[in-house]
Amino acid sequence: MYCYDYPHPAVTVDCVIVRRAREQPEVLLIQRKHAPFAGQWAFPGGFLDVDTDSSLEAAAHRELQEETSLTGIELTQLGAWGDIDRDPRERVITVAFLGLLSDATVPVRAADDARDARWFPLDDPPPLAFDHAHILAAARRRLFDGLPPLL
Numbered sequence: 001m002y003c004y005d006y007p008h009p010a011v012t013v014d015c016v017i018v019r020r021a022r023e024q025p026e027v028l029l030i031q032r033k034h035a036p037f038a039g040q041w042a043f044p045g046g047f048l049d050v051d052t053d054s055s056l057e058a059a060a061h062r063e064l065q066e067e068t069s070l071t072g073i074e075l076t077q078l079g080a081w082g083d084i085d086r087d088p089r090e091r092v093i094t095v096a097f098l099g100l101l102s103d104a105t106v107p108v109r110a111a112d113d114a115r116d117a118r119w120f121p122l123d124d125p126p127p128l129a130f131d132h133a134h135i136l137a138a139a140r141r142r143l144f145d146g147l148p149p150l151l
Helices: 056-068 132-144
Strands: 010-021 024-032 045-047 075-081 092-101 114-121
Touching: 010 056, 010 132, 024 056, 024 132, 045 056, 056 075, 056 092, 056 114, 075 132, 092 132
Parallel strands: 010 092
Antiparallel strands: 010 024, 010 045, 024 114, 075 092
16 A cells, blocks of 8 residues: 555554462463464564554553463553564564553453463563563563552
């Protein structure tokens, strides 16, 4: 439809969902079913569907539901990450969202391109795909280091 002199990057959304459970907070991760990083753990998320998603937040809710079955969680934009090598497929900019879940009994179910979905200790997650360790560090700072409150 339009032609531009400059290539366009892809845009993704990622969801950092933290729940208050047991003795320590936990973070929700999915095990990736497909390359890149197949079998590794990452945040629920995926590509913005420019034809159907009405907003970045709508895309985040869609991806969260598709990969984990979670719905109705209030999401707050955490930040954007765009290092040139963050995704081996192409230039990808991600917008991450942070959500808090107080009900520790809400079940999660892996679906779509997630092989598994599980809760991990926020302070001791497995190695993360992409640059998700940096995104998790930003979420922890927002939650615990005196930055403006999330909710």
